[in-house]
Amino acid sequence: MAGLLWAGFTAKDLEKYKGEGIKPETLLLAHSVAASGFSGTKVLLGNALKTGKLGPMKDALAARWTAAGSNPVLRWAGTKLGSYNPPIRSLSAPGSWFPGQLGNMASRSRRYQPVANVPLSSGFLSDRWGGGWDMLRL
Incomplete structure (x- = not known):
């Protein structure tokens, strides 16, 4: 059902659906789009954190959260955020x-x-x- 949600259907739409009108191939395609969209989003976000404009923002946020006098939970989160170092990845074609x-x-x-x-x-x-x-x- 994740594919249908990714494709724009709401939870109410899915409750109303009784299995009519959508072929199994269409459901499979929707699930495939959702899976590849999540994978692509993960790669693009990681690359942006490593080399793009999100990198300095991540570092500034980590520095703010780990500053002296910060909440211990924020300090822990800032330490984790600051040490997060995703590898540079490239998107690949399905089936490759x-x-x-x-x-x-x-x-x-x-x-x-x-x-x-x-x-x-x-x-x-x-x-x-x-x-x-x-x-x-x-």
Whole structure:
């Protein structure tokens, strides 16, 4: 139901809904959008805290909360906020995680490494991995 809420439906709308009119594919798409939207929001927020305008705001808020004479709960929260250091991440296309993991696994193989070290072969090998994964998905 998170997908429907993310798509703009209210709790009252969901109470009125009796399973008519919305196909299962549409529900699945709404859930998928909600999951990817949350993931994207998390990545973008973390990147903004690390490199964007939110970083100085985070530091100023942490400094204010950890100042002498602050409430102990605020001091604890300020310490946690100040030490929060998210990694820089990039958004990836849906369905690209598993093929990348297969490629990483193969790149650690002793048999694969001599082939991968041939100049100009990395693009060809990546295409082969991607093509093989596409054949499995069909």
